[in-house]
Amino acid sequence: MPNAATPIAIVHLPYQPPFDWPRMLRFFSGRATLGVEAVEHGAYLRAIEWEGDAGTLAVTQDAARHSLVATLSGAVSRHADALAAPLSRMFDLHADPAAIKKVLGADPWFKPLLKAAPGLRVPGAWSAFELVVRTIVGQQVSVKAATTIVGRVVQRAGRRIPGHPHEHTAWRFPTPAALADADLSAIGMPGKRVQALQGFARAVADGVAVIDPPGQPYTSGQLAELRTTLLALPGIGPWTVEYVAMRAWRDTDGWPATDLVLMQAITARDPMLLKPAQQKQRSQAWSPCRAYAAQHLWNEIADRAQGERGG
Incomplete structure (x- = not known):
């Protein structure tokens, strides 16, 4: 305090x-x-x-x-x-909960989800840079493992706040330049992922990739340009781009189509929708609120897990 x-x-x-x-x-x-x-x-x-x-x-x-x-x-x-x-x-x-409910509530799939969590929002991020770091680190590992590794990244490349009274918030997240130059050996990530992470940080530090421009809310043209910029970087795929669009760029229609949980959630509701192209077409019914559709489907799994733990 x-x-x-x-x-x-x-x-x-x-x-x-x-x-x-x-x-x-x-x-x-x-x-x-x-x-x-x-x-x-x-x-x-x-x-x-x-x-x-x-x-x-x-x-x-x-x-x-x-x-x-x-x-x-x-x-x-x-x-x-x-x-x-x-x-x-x-x-x-x-966010306008009434407008979101009007769009998603028109689909029977979402009626019970909206009833269970009527005030659900899409959690954002302090910055797109910080979120991309998290998503690169989190590739092919659990959320818990990613959290552990990001904590190590902070200790390697971040700055401790002198005399800070709260241990759990005593570090500043690494700057792009500091992360690009840090020694990340033996940090718990494959070499190629470390290269992708530091290559991304260097691109941001050098101004090659501008992913946190001022001026939100962004226009559709700006969102398209941001997507192109991020997707062009090594180690960055469509899932990361859409996830960042949802949380950092505040695109209400962001949709990470290749997300395994979302794909399974759709198939569970309609076994005929197996291919990503079919699922993406089905998701058009939730536009321009697909980010909220994704959040509700993820939240359904989180609620279920919490219920199983008795929380």
Whole structure:
């Protein structure tokens, strides 16, 4: 917790109810980067930096006021007004639940899912860079394993915040340049994946790949250009591009068609839809809300797993 001398700013971020904060936190908790972010006592916490000023972010829900409350501690607190928009995007606060329900609710497949989680949102990301790092590391490994390896990446290439009072958020995520130059030997990833990760970081550091441009919300033309830029990099496939489009670029129609869980979910509902092309055609019924369709299908699995654990 910040001491009395630590500058603090509090920002209220409104949303249209319903808003499913517990499921949002569950998603972030399972993927929290060790040392950088954490979920504790109903709050999302992380170390952040904005225009050279560092600090800590804590986000909680004020359900009565239909808002999230962001508490910024440290020098970064002077940027409270500037951070309101990116934080709203990160937690998908601009979503219109009624509009999403109208589109997805027209399909019988989604009626029970919407009923089970009417306020489900698509969790965002602090940056596209950070999310791509996570997805490259997570290729062909479990979510838990990816979380462990990303934590190692942070310790190799990130910066520890001197005197930080909260151990779980005491590290700043690596910059593109630092990650590109870091020694990632024996970190738990195959050599080719390390090369892809550091090649991506170098492309971002050198300005060859601009994947976090200012100016959100992006136009359809900008989204197409971002997709092309990211897909052109070695080690980046269509799944990663669509996943980043959903979470970082806020494309409500992003659809990772080759995602195994999504493919199985569709086949379970219609065994005739075996081929990716057939499934992609079926997904057109959920446009322009396919990102929310994907999130509901993923959430169905997460709910089932939590129920089996008795949580």
